[in-house]
Amino acid sequence: MELHQLRYFVAVAETGGFSKAAKRCYVAQPSLSQQIIKLEHELGQELFERLSRKIVLTEAGKALLPRAKLILEETENIKSGILEDVDSDSGTLSVGLIPTIAPYLLPGSLDKYNNRFPLSRIKINENLTERLIRDIINLDIDIAIMSLPIEDPLIQTRVLFNDPLVLALSRHHPLSKQKNIKIDDLRSTPFIALDEEHCLGEHIKSFCYEKQINPDVICRTWNLSTVQHCVSFGNGVSIVPKMMVMTDSSNSCEYREIKGQSLYRSIVAAWHKDRKLSKLAQEFISIIIEEYESLLKSH
Numbered sequence: 001m002e003l004h005q006l007r008y009f010v011a012v013a014e015t016g017g018f019s020k021a022a023k024r025c026y027v028a029q030p031s032l033s034q035q036i037i038k039l040e041h042e043l044g045q046e047l048f049e050r051l052s053r054k055i056v057l058t059e060a061g062k063a064l065l066p067r068a069k070l071i072l073e074e075t076e077n078i079k080s081g082i083l084e085d086v087d088s089d090s091g092t093l094s095v096g097l098i099p100t101i102a103p104y105l106l107p108g109s110l111d112k113y114n115n116r117f118p119l120s121r122i123k124i125n126e127n128l129t130e131r132l133i134r135d136i137i138n139l140d141i142d143i144a145i146m147s148l149p150i151e152d153p154l155i156q157t158r159v160l161f162n163d164p165l166v167l168a169l170s171r172h173h174p175l176s177k178q179k180n181i182k183i184d185d186l187r188s189t190p191f192i193a194l195d196e197e198h199c200l201g202e203h204i205k206s207f208c209y210e211k212q213i214n215p216d217v218i219c220r221t222w223n224l225s226t227v228q229h230c231v232s233f234g235n236g237v238s239i240v241p242k243m244m245v246m247t248d249s250s251n252s253c254e255y256r257e258i259k260g261q262s263l264y265r266s267i268v269a270a271w272h273k274d275r276k277l278s279k280l281a282q283e284f285i286s287i288i289i290e291e292y293e294s295l296l297k298s299h
Contacts, residue, residue, distance in 0.1 A: 090119035096144035190236035191215035
C-alpha cells in the first residue's frame, strides 16, 4: 500500500469522480484509476461502486476513508513536527518561488536567512505557479512565494504585500516625453509581453482585456530580463513589477505609472491547508516581507 494510492483514494471520495480527482492530484486519469485498482486488489475489496453517473463508496471504502485521512494527515505533519520537537532552528526548509519574484527578493532574503539560522538547511525551487502548487500538494516543498490568484482548495495563502506594476519604456521612446501616459496610449504601441504561462503574463493580459485594449505584441518571452533589454533598446514597451524596477541599476529604462490606473499584483505565501507552518517557514515569510520593505526604502 502506497501513500499516493491513499491520496488518490481520498481525492476520489471527496470530489466524487475520477477525472476531478486526477485534476486535483495533477496526474493523468488513467494513472490514478490504475492505482485505485491496485489498492483494491491489495485490500481484496472494491472501494467504489462505479455507477453510470456517479461514484459511490462501498462499505469497505467507507471504512477506509477515515483511516486514510488520518494516515495522510500524520504523514504531512511528520516533517514539521519532528523539526519543531527536536530543534526549530536546525531543521530543513523547502521553499518555492515563481520566476518573476525570485531574482529580486531571493538573493537578499537567502543571505538574511542563512545569517540568522546557520544551523538550518534551506532548499530553493524556482518554478511556475502550477508546478509549485503541485509540489505543495505532494509535500515536496513547505511553502511557496507566489502571486494571486490561486484557486486550489488545498492551498492556503497569506497576503504579504502588494507589488505595483508599472510601464517600462526606453528613455528615447516618444511616450517618455508625455507628462501623463494613459491606458489608451498603449493601443497602437509595440508591446513586449511575458509569456502567459507566467501568472504575471496572464495578469497583464487580463488587465489589458478588462481595459479593452489589444496591445500590438511584437515579442513574447519567458524572461523579465529579456523584456527589460528589449524595452531598453526601444523595441517596444511593457508592464513590469515594481520589485524589478527597484533592483534595476542599469538606468537603461524609464518606468512610469499609467495615469488613472491602480495596477498591482498581490504577493502571497502559500502552503498546504492541512499543514502547520514551522517556525523556520514563518521566519522566512517575515524575511521576504523585510527584504521587500528594504528595497522600497533604498529605492
